[in-house]
Amino acid sequence: MRTIVPVIIAFLSGFVMVISFFFNPDRAFIGRIESEVLVWVTIVGGFTLLLGVVSITRVNWHAVQSKKEGWVYNLLTLLSIFVMAIPAILPSSWSPLLGRATGSIYDWLFFHVDYTMMATMFAMLAFYIASAAYRAFRARNPEATLLLITATLVMLWRIPMGEAFLRLFSDNLPWLFSDNLPDKINTYIMSGANVAVQRGILIGAALGAASMSLRIMLGIERTYMGKG
Amino acid sequence: MNGLAQFTALNRLSLDLTTGLQAVYSAVPEILKHLKIRFLLTTALAVVLDYQLVDAATSDSLFRVDRINALVTVVLFSIAILLYTKWAKQGKSLFVRKIAGLDAVEEAVGRATEMGRPVLFIPGIQEIDEIETIAGISILGRVAKITAQYDTPLVVPVRYPMVLAAGQEVVEQAYVEMGRRDSYNKDIVRFVAGEQFAFAATVNGMMMRDRPAANIYMGAFFAESLLLAETGNAAGSIQIAGTARPEQLPFFIAACDYTLMGEELYAASAYLSREPIMLGGLKGQDLMKVIIVALIIIGVILMTLGSGELYRSLFEAV
Numbered sequence: 001m002r003t004i005v006p007v008i009i010a011f012l013s014g015f016v017m018v019i020s021f022f023f024n025p026d027r028a029f030i031g032r033i034e035s036e037v038l039v040w041v042t043i044v045g046g047f048t049l050l051l052g053v054v055s056i057t058r059v060n061w062h063a064v065q066s067k068k069e070g071w072v073y074n075l076l077t078l079l080s081i082f083v084m085a086i087p088a089i090l091p092s093s094w095s096p097l098l099g100r101a102t103g104s105i106y107d108w109l110f111f112h113v114d115y116t117m118m119a120t121m122f123a124m125l126a127f128y129i130a131s132a133a134y135r136a137f138r139a140r141n142p143e144a145t146l147l148l149i150t151a152t153l154v155m156l157w158r159i160p161m162g163e164a165f166l167r168l169f170s171d172n173l174p175w176l177f178s179d180n181l182p183d184k185i186n187t188y189i190m191s192g193a194n195v196a197v198q199r200g201i202l203i204g205a206a207l208g209a210a211s212m213s214l215r216i217m218l219g220i221e222r223t224y225m226g227k228g
Numbered sequence: 229m230n231g232l233a234q235f236t237a238l239n240r241l242s243l244d245l246t247t248g249l250q251a252v253y254s255a256v257p258e259i260l261k262h263l264k265i266r267f268l269l270t271t272a273l274a275v276v277l278d279y280q281l282v283d284a285a286t287s288d289s290l291f292r293v294d295r296i297n298a299l300v301t302v303v304l305f306s307i308a309i310l311l312y313t314k315w316a317k318q319g320k321s322l323f324v325r326k327i328a329g330l331d332a333v334e335e336a337v338g339r340a341t342e343m344g345r346p347v348l349f350i351p352g353i354q355e356i357d358e359i360e361t362i363a364g365i366s367i368l369g370r371v372a373k374i375t376a377q378y379d380t381p382l383v384v385p386v387r388y389p390m391v392l393a394a395g396q397e398v399v400e401q402a403y404v405e406m407g408r409r410d411s412y413n414k415d416i417v418r419f420v421a422g423e424q425f426a427f428a429a430t431v432n433g434m435m436m437r438d439r440p441a442a443n444i445y446m447g448a449f450f451a452e453s454l455l456l457a458e459t460g461n462a463a464g465s466i467q468i469a470g471t472a473r474p475e476q477l478p479f480f481i482a483a484c485d486y487t488l489m490g491e492e493l494y495a496a497s498a499y500l501s502r503e504p505i506m507l508g509g510l511k512g513q514d515l516m517k518v519i520i521v522a523l524i525i526i527g528v529i530l531m532t533l534g535s536g537e538l539y540r541s542l543f544e545a546v
Contacts, residue, residue, distance in 0.1 A: 022299055027290045041357055045390055052389035052419035059418045070437045077430075114423070121425035125451060128458040136482040198474045201490040203520060205472035207305075208494030209359045211513040214309050215498075216362070220505055223366035223497040224394070226401025 309512030352447020364447030
């Protein structure tokens, strides 16, 4: 029963979603069913949020209790959850600091703490890209050397400083610039070779996703339920 | 010819076509009474008739006739998968190429066991309605079985509560199946943050503090992919990643030991299970790929010859 019922639900949900794609939403209810189901997903998602709060509280509380390495961070996480959530839940009619309107505690914490920390994390990506690029572009073998040369050419022509650098040689290498050769090479790499590979991966991924969806709908694939 | 005359002519042509098709439509059941394709033909004719009527009246249709190409593709694809699944059930041997990243999963868990350190598994950062997340959860089931078998600690941070519920169910089932119900802990799968970069920061912290021996990333990843993979690399973990997002693949390739690209992620559960029925689905997918490659080659030839516009219009997505 624990296997058959989810398989039937998966089949019906998948089948209805596929069929609704081929019907006109203005003429048939089945055509609108996709958006209806997505609303249900949002509603169910809202209820499961409580599961998330319970999980994060339990994990961090256990870490604080057992004084696990870095338990201070767990304590900060717990404090953050409740300091953000409680004033946001309380009605703003009690105090302008409550609720989620501009000037509330929640609003201040979001824009001055949460938002800035997230921006910091995103900004750190630049350093991570530099270290990953160093590792990727090391000329260890012919393929890596080719990658290095290609990346250098593309980067030189894609940033203003690189373009200015290449133009320094325009007097010495007129043949290179007479027909805008660097631009043509760049366009060929990015819009030719690069796009072709990306589309190849996308076609494969789309077929893989469709195949997996079909396997789930037909009950062949049940590993997402921990079966098989 | 003025507009009214054009409309009348079109209407008459449509009426003739409709009458003709209706005649065929009524005759077909008699001719094909005992054939199984009767239902399919009836449906196809109904769609055609609907199309003709709509074309004449220029009003909206019950069916999205403009999506008929997608319907044909879905039907063809389904037939291919069902056919190979049937052959697999009958015991026909199916060859599936080696996927190094998936073969390395057991090796990675073995390494973690030897080192006495945990395995970190991230099923992407998208909701459960994303097929990549479902693929990640499927692989999680396999990984959990191996960790349960070796009694290796497993940590699964997630970004959405619905993924949390699904992940907990899958991991618990894996531990029960391996006879390790007592080793299962509800906090193996844990909700860490709902925000993308808060999630990345938490997981990075876990990597640097707990130093997992193996990090497995399977699912949908975005800008945090490199933040996670580079931190894992710095922590000295063996890393296996899989995503269907081409824009994130270079980051994983640069920072991980093994990377599953695109379709390999979706093939993972079938590959790891080695069940013939599931492998049948993969072979059906391959057949479809061969058909698509052939169609692309025909398209390239026709477009090169300058007469491929009609051919191209057949594949237009709406």
